[in-house]
Amino acid sequence: MDLDGAHVVISGGGTGVGAQIAQDMAHAGAKVTLFGRREAPLRAVAKQHKFIGYVICDVTDGDAVRGAIRQARGLNGPVTVAVANAGAAESLPFAKMTSDHLNNMLSVNLVGVVNLWQAALPDMQAAGEGRMIALASTAGLKGYSYVSAYCAAKHGVVGLTRALAQELAATGITVNAICPGFIETPMLTASVENITAKTGMTKEQAAKALRRGNPQDRFIQTDEVAGAALWLCSHAARSVNGHTLTLSGGEI
Numbered sequence: 001m002d003l004d005g006a007h008v009v010i011s012g013g014g015t016g017v018g019a020q021i022a023q024d025m026a027h028a029g030a031k032v033t034l035f036g037r038r039e040a041p042l043r044a045v046a047k048q049h050k051f052i053g054y055v056i057c058d059v060t061d062g063d064a065v066r067g068a069i070r071q072a073r074g075l076n077g078p079v080t081v082a083v084a085n086a087g088a089a090e091s092l093p094f095a096k097m098t099s100d101h102l103n104n105m106l107s108v109n110l111v112g113v114v115n116l117w118q119a120a121l122p123d124m125q126a127a128g129e130g131r132m133i134a135l136a137s138t139a140g141l142k143g144y145s146y147v148s149a150y151c152a153a154k155h156g157v158v159g160l161t162r163a164l165a166q167e168l169a170a171t172g173i174t175v176n177a178i179c180p181g182f183i184e185t186p187m188l189t190a191s192v193e194n195i196t197a198k199t200g201m202t203k204e205q206a207a208k209a210l211r212r213g214n215p216q217d218r219f220i221q222t223d224e225v226a227g228a229a230l231w232l233c234s235h236a237a238r239s240v241n242g243h244t245l246t247l248s249g250g251e252i
Contacts, residue, residue, distance in 0.1 A: 001129060001233055004029035007076040008233075009069070011059045011116050012086030014041030016185030017135060020222035021083055021229050026051040028230060033072035035059060035086070035116070059086045059112035062119075069119040078127060081233055082120035084113040084157075085135040089187060091146040091194060102149045109153035113160060121173075129172035131233045134161055135225070136177040138248050158244055165242030174241045178228050181248035182210050184219040216249030 008025045012018045013034030019041075022032045026049040034054040036042045042054035053075055057068035069079065088108045092101055113134050124130025139147065140154030158177055165175040182188055188210070195206035211217050228245055231237055246252055 001080070001131065001235055001238070002029075003081075003230075003233055006030045006080035006233075007072070007078060008032045008081040008083065009035065009072055009079050009116070009120060010083040010085055011035040011057075011112060012135075013054065014038060014045055016187060017180075017183060017222050017225045018083075018085040019045045020226040021085065022052050023048055024223070024226040024230055025081075025233075030081070031076040033076055035065070035068055035072075059084075059115055060107040062115045065115040066119045069123075073123065078123035079120040079130070080124070080127070081131040081133070082116050082124075083133045083135070083229060084116045086112050086116075087135065087137075087187075089147060089150045089191065091191070092149070093146055094148045097149055102152075105149035105153045106156070109150065110156040110160070113157055117164070117175075124173045125171060127172075130174075132164070132168075132173065132175040133229055133232055134177040136161070136179045136244065138179050138181050138246065138252050140177065140179055141244060141246065141252050161244070162242045169241055174232070174238070176232050176240060176243045176245060178225060178232075179244050179246045179248070179252075180220045180225055181214050181251055182219050183225065184221055188219065213251050214249040215251060218249065220247050220249075 008030045010018050013022050014036040026032050032052045034042050035057040037058050046052045046054050055068040055071050057064050117132050134157050136157045137154045139151045140158040143151050161175050161177040192206045
């Protein structure tokens with residue numbers, strides 16, 4: 001694939017990894033449409049490059065996603081790449097997990113991926129090529145304490161990726177997941193503050209505890225994730241399908 005002139009749709013594109021992927025894709029020549037619930041951060045990212053636009057959309061609402069895809073298509077043409085990046089993580093002991101908590105984690109982290117990929121699929125099938133990329137997590141490949149619902153959702157994303165990759169293998173569309181460890185983003189900042197509030201640790205101690213699982217003793221950076229997404233869209237990655245690309249310093 002050649003990203004020059006391609007149309008990339010990214011959910012959760014207003015901050016962190018989504019914003020970085022948007023900028024890197026636009027610099028590679030792609031037209032980018034961001035999806036997100038809050039206009040202010042989306043507008044801020046869109047101002048960074050003339051090829052970045054946005055549509056307000058909640059990825060947990062399938063009808064809203066289909067409408068957003070139609071709007072995005074009207075702006076930038078058929079969708080070539082769908083990056084399912086929107087996600088949320090909340091920590092809670094399993095014994096205290098409620099059905100609302102579980103459903104919330106599944107809705108944004110798993111159902112949101114299904115909604116985006118289903119809405120974008122017809123354009124890729126018509127073109128005979130495309131890339132579907134999910135931002136999963138190492139939590140989709142192993143377990144972590146106190147985030148069982150999040151882990152269940154991310155494991156679901158990995159299973160979805162592998163199954164859909166098989167289903168679409170002969171169509172020219174590849175389906176892959178990127179599985180980073182802890183990424184230095186606003187979500188990580190919130191996790192550190194949550195640990196601090198619940199345990200009495202300092203922010204430095206909480207950050208050190210989270211870094212401990214990475215053999216390189218550092219957090220993953222957004223440009224590393226964006227670089228992985230760019231590679232998965234490249235012609236060199238045309239045989240990479242149903243893969244979980246782990247960015248974790250050797251943790252897994």
